[in-house]
Amino acid sequence: MTSISAATGAASRKPSAVRTLLRLWPYVRPVRARLFGAAFVAVVASCLGLVFPFVLKWMVDGPVADRDPGGVWLGALVLLLLGVLEAVLFGFRRWLVARPLAGVEAAMRAALYRHLQRLPIAFHDRWASGQLLSRGTTDLMLLRMFLAFPLTFLLVNATTILAGFVILLMQEWTLGLVLLIPVVPLMILCSLFESRYSLAARRAQDQVGDLTTVVEEGVLGIRIIKGFGRHRSQSLAFRELTRRLRTTELGKARLLAGIWGVIMTIPELAIGAALVLGTVQVANGDLSAGTLVAFLSTALALRWPVESIGFILALCQEAATATERYFEVMDVPEEKETVRSGTEASGAAASGSGAGDEDGLRFEAVRFHYPDAPDAVLDGVDLHIRPGETLALVGATGSGKTTLTALVPRLHEVTAGRITLDGEDIALMERRRLRELVSVAFEEPTLFSASVGENVLMGAADADEAALTRALDVAQAGFVTDLPDGIRTEVGEQGHSLSGGQRQRLALARAVVGRPRFLVLDDPLSALDVHTEALVEAALRRVLRETTALIVAHRPSTVLLADRVALLSGGRIAAVGTHQELLRTSAEYAWLMAGTEPHTGAKALEGSDR
Numbered sequence: 001m002t003s004i005s006a007a008t009g010a011a012s013r014k015p016s017a018v019r020t021l022l023r024l025w026p027y028v029r030p031v032r033a034r035l036f037g038a039a040f041v042a043v044v045a046s047c048l049g050l051v052f053p054f055v056l057k058w059m060v061d062g063p064v065a066d067r068d069p070g071g072v073w074l075g076a077l078v079l080l081l082l083g084v085l086e087a088v089l090f091g092f093r094r095w096l097v098a099r100p101l102a103g104v105e106a107a108m109r110a111a112l113y114r115h116l117q118r119l120p121i122a123f124h125d126r127w128a129s130g131q132l133l134s135r136g137t138t139d140l141m142l143l144r145m146f147l148a149f150p151l152t153f154l155l156v157n158a159t160t161i162l163a164g165f166v167i168l169l170m171q172e173w174t175l176g177l178v179l180l181i182p183v184v185p186l187m188i189l190c191s192l193f194e195s196r197y198s199l200a201a202r203r204a205q206d207q208v209g210d211l212t213t214v215v216e217e218g219v220l221g222i223r224i225i226k227g228f229g230r231h232r233s234q235s236l237a238f239r240e241l242t243r244r245l246r247t248t249e250l251g252k253a254r255l256l257a258g259i260w261g262v263i264m265t266i267p268e269l270a271i272g273a274a275l276v277l278g279t280v281q282v283a284n285g286d287l288s289a290g291t292l293v294a295f296l297s298t299a300l301a302l303r304w305p306v307e308s309i310g311f312i313l314a315l316c317q318e319a320a321t322a323t324e325r326y327f328e329v330m331d332v333p334e335e336k337e338t339v340r341s342g343t344e345a346s347g348a349a350a351s352g353s354g355a356g357d358e359d360g361l362r363f364e365a366v367r368f369h370y371p372d373a374p375d376a377v378l379d380g381v382d383l384h385i386r387p388g389e390t391l392a393l394v395g396a397t398g399s400g401k402t403t404l405t406a407l408v409p410r411l412h413e414v415t416a417g418r419i420t421l422d423g424e425d426i427a428l429m430e431r432r433r434l435r436e437l438v439s440v441a442f443e444e445p446t447l448f449s450a451s452v453g454e455n456v457l458m459g460a461a462d463a464d465e466a467a468l469t470r471a472l473d474v475a476q477a478g479f480v481t482d483l484p485d486g487i488r489t490e491v492g493e494q495g496h497s498l499s500g501g502q503r504q505r506l507a508l509a510r511a512v513v514g515r516p517r518f519l520v521l522d523d524p525l526s527a528l529d530v531h532t533e534a535l536v537e538a539a540l541r542r543v544l545r546e547t548t549a550l551i552v553a554h555r556p557s558t559v560l561l562a563d564r565v566a567l568l569s570g571g572r573i574a575a576v577g578t579h580q581e582l583l584r585t586s587a588e589y590a591w592l593m594a595g596t597e598p599h600t601g602a603k604a605l606e607g608s609d610r
């Protein structure tokens with residue numbers, strides 16, 4: 001699973017924050033007019049603040065010096081109107097950006113979800129779900145906030161500071177230079193702060209992802225936690241993660257407090273020095289009192305734009321980290337539609353053992369290696385399931401049965417060799433077509449928060465009511481009619497409102513509802529009682545007559561559904577034959593069957609071969 005250390009290690013090699021943030025452009029492009037419009041409005045509003053000192057200068061050198069109350073009232077009225085205009089413009093800016101930015105966030109979230117659906121299973125095996133969840137929630141929220149606030153105010157503050165300094169230098173250049181002195185040390189400190197804060201921000205956002213994973217596992221695994229009385233240890237583990245996150249957040253706060261303190265103190269010292277120098281100049285008659293008042297008001301008007309830089313830089317760093325985390329997922333290549341070119345495939349076919357001369361499901365020298373595993377799970381699997389035939393796959397636990405079944409719908413791609421359906425290499429088929437031909441049901445039945453009917457019809461979107469009833473019938477899912485709303489009953493998150501056997505039967509119904517040409521079942525009856533299993537088997541036999549099926553079996557009763565049995569051992573097919581033949585010829589098979597059902601044993605099954 002993706003860990004904090006790995007991610008933080010990646011952070012130290014990352015491109016600059018600006019380059020990272022520029023990757024948001026394709027999403028921002030559609031709303032650029034509103035965003036630029038809002039930034040322009042904010043710049044105007046902020047620069048309005050710089051007009052106040054001019055009014056003050058006019059008031060001090062004019063009506064105040066002349067003791068003219070009418071002039072003072074007029075000046076006050078102008079100041080009031082300027083204040084109201086400034087507030088209205090800032091409100092207008094907010095209105096301009098709110099709706100389009102919510103749209104940007106929604107579009108990015110939809111793109112992430114779509115991409116996740118198209119990523120290979122190997123990716124999902126590696127990544128913790130909490131890391132993905134936090135990228136789709138917290139990180140995207142941070143990005144919306146960044147586009148709404150820091151991005152605009154970085155531009156607004158920079159323009160205001162620039163305009164302000166031009167005005168200060170024009171008012172009294174010697175005092176203006178005094179205020180400019182701290183700029184260089186401030187820039188150095190800001191860049192130091194940025195690099196340190198970016199590492200802390202990355203660590204915090206990864207830790208939020210880890211925390212989300214633990215919360216999710218705690219909720220999904222609540223039955224196990226309660227069953228084994230693990231509340232305390234789970235709470236301790238959770239507390240440890242929250243403690244780490246708290247430490248990181250406190251570290252961020254310390255960095256922010258440090259830069260904020262520096263950014264506030266240095267300009268204050270410079271303003272103090274300018275005040276002393278300015279007062280001396282006024283006393284010497286080199287400067288008018290009005291100009292000094294205007295100069296100091298301009299300097300004070302620049303305080304917030306300067307002081308907020310630390311805070312804005314922090315938000316920009318967090319947004320850059322969120323962008324980086326978002327694109328870490330978005331940059332992972334999606335599953336390829338086809339894996340090989342036609343030429344490569346014909347080469348493979350030529351070297352294959354008699355490929356193309358028969359139909360059905362064929363594995364030819366199939367090798368499969370999990371990316372992170374030291375050895376190949378499957379190493380030279382050759383197997384042929386004839387059209388209309390049902391073949392049971394038997395093997396010791398961990399021998400690779402589930403892995404082999406997952407290769408047929410291309411949940412994983414073969415490392416070498418090939419698999420053909422009616423002579424056609426699956427690596428050359430479009431996934432959509434492949435998955436129309438092949439239906440799967442796994443041992444662990446996964447249901448979604450939808451109605452019973454919707455869950456079953458996921459197996460064939462165009463199936464009608466009659467197909468649904470037939471599929472439920474095959475899976476012996478008569479219990480559905482007793483549910484409060486029949487097939488419209490919502491099964492709840494992951495179908496936990498149903499029993500394990502009920503979930504398995506719905507998953508089986510989903511696999512058969514589309515009358516697939518090829519059926520792959522991974523021990524689909526393991527959670528059923530013997531009576532229900534017998535009924536499902538009787539109904540399944542009718543379905544299996546029309547289809548070519550590969551069924552992973554642990555129990556003799558499931559094996560008896562099949563025409564032939566294949567024994568998977570040592571990464572290859574060690575024996576193929578009827579149940580009886582294998583019982584006679586393969587000690588491993590006899591042991592597996594006897595071991596699975598000690599009371600019946602191999603002998604009890606004699607004569608039951610089909």
Ligand SMILES: Nc1ncnc2c1ncn2[C@@H]1O[C@H](COP(=O)(O)OP(=O)(O)OP(=O)(O)O)[C@@H](O)[C@H]1O
Nearest residue numbers: 125370373377395396397398399400401402403404
């Ligand atoms: N995602 C994965 N990454 C790395 N190794 C894996 C992965 N999934 C399974 N394996 C390994 O591959 C081997 C075969 O696993 P598989 O689930 O195919 O066995 P199986 O025969 O179906 O077992 P069982 O009968 O217990 O269901 C095991 O050693 C397992 O640890």
